[in-house]
Structures are given as C-alpha cells and as structure tokens.
Amino acid sequence: MTNPTIPPLSRELEPALRAAIDNKTKPPGSLGRLEEVALRLGLMQGTLAPELRAPASLVFAGDHGLADEGVSPFPKAVTVQMVLNFLAGGAAINVFARQHGLHLKVIDAGVAGALPEHPDLIARKVMPGTRNALREPAMTPAEVELCFAHADRIIGDLHARGCNAVIFGEMGIGNTSIASLLMSALTGTPLEDCTGRGAGHDPAGLARKIDILKRVQARHGPITDPRAALAAYGGCEVAMMAGAMLSAASRRMLVMNDGFIVTSALLVASRINPAVLDYTIFGHTSAEGAHPKLVSRLGGKPLIALDLRLGEGTGAALAWPLVMSAAAFLREMATFESAKISNRE
Numbered sequence: 616m617t618n619p620t621i622p623p624l625s626r627e628l629e630p631a632l633r634a635a636i637d638n639k640t641k642p643p644g645s646l647g648r649l650e651e652v653a654l655r656l657g658l659m660q661g662t663l664a665p666e667l668r669a670p671a672s673l674v675f676a677g678d679h680g681l682a683d684e685g686v687s688p689f690p691k692a693v694t695v696q697m698v699l700n701f702l703a704g705g706a707a708i709n710v711f712a713r714q715h716g717l718h719l720k721v722i723d724a725g726v727a728g729a730l731p732e733h734p735d736l737i738a739r740k741v742m743p744g745t746r747n748a749l750r751e752p753a754m755t756p757a758e759v760e761l762c763f764a765h766a767d768r769i770i771g772d773l774h775a776r777g778c779n780a781v782i783f784g785e786m787g788i789g790n791t792s793i794a795s796l797l798m799s800a801l802t803g804t805p806l807e808d809c810t811g812r813g814a815g816h817d818p819a820g821l822a823r824k825i826d827i828l829k830r831v832q833a834r835h836g837p838i839t840d841p842r843a844a845l846a847a848y849g850g851c852e853v854a855m856m857a858g859a860m861l862s863a864a865s866r867r868m869l870v871m872n873d874g875f876i877v878t879s880a881l882l883v884a885s886r887i888n889p890a891v892l893d894y895t896i897f898g899h900t901s902a903e904g905a906h907p908k909l910v911s912r913l914g915g916k917p918l919i920a921l922d923l924r925l926g927e928g929t930g931a932a933l934a935w936p937l938v939m940s941a942a943a944f945l946r947e948m949a950t951f952e953s954a955k956i957s958n959r960e
C-alpha cells in the first residue's frame with residue numbers, strides 16, 4: 616500500500632443533506648460554518664446522520680539528524696523526554712484528549728532513544744532518528760515506504776476497532792525545519808517565507824535557522840516529487856502521518872488537521888492523492904508564520920485561531936468539540952415539520 620484509492624465524496628447526497636440542514640428549526644444558514652462541517656461529514660460518511668465514533672488522537676514522534684545543527688532552540692533529547700511525558704499523561708495533548716474523550720496513542724516512528732513498552736505506545740521505529748539532511752538524504756526511499764506501510768496498518772487496526780476519525784499530532788525536535796523545507800520544495804515558496812520561530816527562537820536564532828535550511832535546500836537541489844522530498848529531508852513522523860492520512864481517507868475516515876508540521880504532512884499526502892483533502896477538516900491555524908499560508912494554499916479554512924504554537928495535535932483537539940457539535944446538530948435537531956414550527960412564507 617503506497618497509493619491507496621480514496622473514494623469520492625457522496626455528492627449524490629448533497630441536495631438531501633442541504634435540505635436536511637435547512638429544515639432544522641433555525642433560519643437557513645444561521646449555524647454558519649458549522650453547517651459546512653455538517654455537510655462535509657455527511658458527504659464523507661455518505662449519510663444524513665453522520666456519527667463520530669471512537670475518535671483517536673495520534674501523536675507521531677520522530678527525531679531528526681538535522682537537529683544536531685541547532686535548527687531548534689531545544690536539544691534533541693526533548694523528543695524522547697516528551698514521549699515519556701505523553702505516556703505518563705502529563706502533556707497538553709493528554710489534558711485535551713482526556714477532556715474531549717479522545718483515545719490517545721503515541722507512535723514511535725523514529726525516536727532516537729529506547730522507549731519502554733506501554734499500552735499507549737505503538738512501537739514502529741523505522742530508524743533511531745533520521746540522518747542529517749545537511750550532509751546526506753535523511754531517509755532512503757525504502758525507509759519512506761516502510762513508514763507508509765506501518766501507517767496503513769495502524770490506521771487499518773483503528774478502523775477495524777470502529778474508529779472513524781483521526782486527530783493528527785506530532786512530536787519531534789527540529790520538525791518545524793522539516794515542514795519548512797517540505798513547504799518550500801513542494802509549493803515553490805522561498806524558504807524565508809516558510810520558516811518561523813518553531814519552539815521559540817529569538818530573531819538571531821531564526822536567522823541562523825534560515826541560513827542552515829538554505830544550505831540544506833542547496834545540498835539537495837530542486838525537488839518536486841513528494842516521496843523524494845520526504846527522503847531528502849525526512850522525517851519518519853512526517854512520512855508516517857502522510858501515509859496515515861491517505862490510509863484514513865481511503866477508509867472514509869475523517870482527517871483532523873493540526874498545526875504547521877501536521878499540515879506539511881498533509882501537503883505531501885495531497886501531492887500523492889489530492890482527494891485526501893476531501894476527508895480533511897482544518898482544526899486551527901498556529902502562530903508559526905507560514906502555517907496560515909500553507910493552510911490557504913491547501914484550500915483549508917481553519918475552525919479556530921488561538922495563536923497556539925505547540926503541535927502535538929493540540930489545535931486539532933481543541934477544535935474537535937466543534938466537529939462533534941456539527942454532527943450532533945445534524946443528527947439531533949428537530950425539523951420545522953417535527954417541531955410544528957412555521958417556516959418562512
């Protein structure tokens with residue numbers, strides 16, 4: 616499985632869905648953007664009564680050889696330390712996942728360090744951190760394909776257990792740099808416009824980061840193929856997310872998009888099969904400068920914008936209740952007829 620077929624949205628249901636939304640006891644259009652979300656859920660699931668079942672919050676974790684160049688203000692060791700924090704239930708995403716009834720799983724896609732066995736850890740380490748993209752390709756094509764294969768099995772297992780919605784998140788020191796490189800290569804946007812403060816660079820740190828990324832870009836030359844971009848820059852967590860998005864969409868599962876890094880994986884996935892975007896809802900835009908640009912490039916409309924710049928899937932998790940509300944109003948609200956309310960003349 617490297618290029619799954621994604622079924623088209625059930626467009627034949629669109630008139631009936633629009634009528635169902637308009638017949639609810641409210642002025643037409645008065646639930647605003649929630650109506651768009653409800654329509655999309657109905658088209659995705661092919662039903663007038665969409666349901667969100669066993670939603671999973673997945674945090675894909677991986678390390679980056681490029682982090683050794685100082686592209687992040689934090690040391691690489693933080694990735695493994697944060698994975699332990701996720702497993703102990705102490706990170707921001709744990710709090711929001713608990714609050715919203717999301718089943719959180721952490722995927723070791725390529726963390727540079729040993730991790731203990733844990734019921735919430737899915738151990739699929741492809742390599743203990745990618746190679747340093749400034750010196751050599753971060754991954755081999757075979758390693759990229761292995762990420763896709765693991766992703767398909769992870770999503771297949773979730774689907775078999777009744778899950779139809781995936782909230783995407785990630786952890787990996789240095790991965791805003793990978794997202795910037797992917798965005799620049801695949802959209803043709805100058806690197807400066809794709810690069811931000813990440814986990815908190817000051818202006819001098821940001822300038823250094825841009826300088827290093829320019830050297831990485833020069834080292835690899837122009838790349839337009841999405842898999843080639845993953846092999847050049849990495850990383851395992853980004854490749855696994857891209858594969859998981861394609862696998863989820865192929866099973867008509869909702870892809871809940873998060874911040875800059877998750878969106879870079881979505882960009883890769885959409886270059887492999889643009890239909891993945893039909894199954895995507897954009898949770899938020901982050902304060903990483905390039906994120907809103909990338910979201911609008913993908914035609915996305917974020918549900919919320921709270922100036923988060925964390926990742927982990929936190930923005931997607933915070934937007935999640937809005938998606939649940941959209942499904943719930945479509946399923947549960949009375950119609951003008953059932954509630955015996957006079958409609959417009």
Ligand SMILES: Cc1cc2ncn([C@H]3O[C@H](COP(=O)(O)O)[C@@H](O)[C@H]3O)c2cc1C
Binds near residue numbers: 786815
């Ligand atoms: C303690 C801590 C927790 C995090 N949780 C997510 N990130 C976020 O920051 C990292 C990307 O930023 P950069 O490219 O600048 O390293 C990713 O791990 C992302 O998930 C974190 C970062 C830190 C330091």
Ligand SMILES: O=C(O)c1cccnc1
Binds near residue numbers: 791876927
């Ligand atoms: O937009 C994000 O997801 C993001 C931004 C900065 C650092 N980590 C994640």
